[in-house]
Amino acid sequence: MTAPALELRGVQAAYGDAQVLWGVDWQVNPGEVVAVVGPNGAGKSTALRVVAGLLRPLRGEVWFHGERIDGLSPDQVVERGVALVPEGRRLFAHMTVLENLLLGGYTARARSVRRQTLREVFELFPVLAERSGQTAGTLSGGQQQMLAIARGLMSRPRLLLLDEPSLGLAPVVVQQVYEVVRRIALQGVTVVVVEQNVFPVLHHAPRGYLMAGGRVVAQGSAETLVRTEVVQRSYVGG
Numbered sequence: 001m002t003a004p005a006l007e008l009r010g011v012q013a014a015y016g017d018a019q020v021l022w023g024v025d026w027q028v029n030p031g032e033v034v035a036v037v038g039p040n041g042a043g044k045s046t047a048l049r050v051v052a053g054l055l056r057p058l059r060g061e062v063w064f065h066g067e068r069i070d071g072l073s074p075d076q077v078v079e080r081g082v083a084l085v086p087e088g089r090r091l092f093a094h095m096t097v098l099e100n101l102l103l104g105g106y107t108a109r110a111r112s113v114r115r116q117t118l119r120e121v122f123e124l125f126p127v128l129a130e131r132s133g134q135t136a137g138t139l140s141g142g143q144q145q146m147l148a149i150a151r152g153l154m155s156r157p158r159l160l161l162l163d164e165p166s167l168g169l170a171p172v173v174v175q176q177v178y179e180v181v182r183r184i185a186l187q188g189v190t191v192v193v194v195e196q197n198v199f200p201v202l203h204h205a206p207r208g209y210l211m212a213g214g215r216v217v218a219q220g221s222a223e224t225l226v227r228t229e230v231v232q233r234s235y236v237g238g
């Protein structure tokens, strides 16, 4: 049996004295696209930060392809093949598209194949090739999200973590983002997508986790999650 791509076992985490994760378990298989949904403050971004090595868990373990990675530095986690595309994109607005992309490819894992990766990324995002000399701040919101994802891909991840990729985008642009996610997954990359906005992501990810109050409160197919009380109450207004 092959090991899961990503496994969280009883992860607890805090900011200072304030504990916000209370024992989170996720299991994601290689090549899967998994959604993590839940209302604002549920702990979704915190869980991604733990995976990315940006926050040490208080308790619990994080495993990546059979190797324990909690306790590694963020750089070491990127080097293993995990890329986090953070909420809000965090681009360098005054740098060009190309400069932003090259910053994503600095690891040893990625450096030697950077030209090849850049070609692949431009194939996936032709608009970024057209605009490679423009500063990132001049791109539309959708193009900036594409650039943030593309920058993540420059590190040649096996696991891509997307935090709120659809935030602030028009529905038609959200569709374009998810079409790109589908193509990335087809290339064998495992994807975990965190979204407060449940419906687009559950349309594109066959299964997921629903988080609330720092815990996983439901898991399963998109249909299962949509029927839960939390989603009905928080999103459907039932």
Ligand SMILES: Nc1ncnc2c1ncn2[C@@H]1O[C@H](COP(=O)(O)OP(=O)(O)O)[C@@H](O)[C@H]1O
Pocket (backbone or CB within 6 Å): 015, 018, 020, 038, 039, 040, 041, 042, 043, 044, 045, 046, 047
């Ligand atoms: N840097 C921080 N310092 C202190 N508390 C934080 C910080 N980031 C998030 N929190 C708190 O942790 C909880 C979970 O936040 P977060 O993981 O961002 O949730 P989500 O991504 O699901 O909206 C919230 O109560 C939030 O206020």
Ligand SMILES: [Mg+2]
Pocket (backbone or CB within 6 Å): 044, 045, 046, 087, 163, 164
């Ligand atoms: Mg968040």
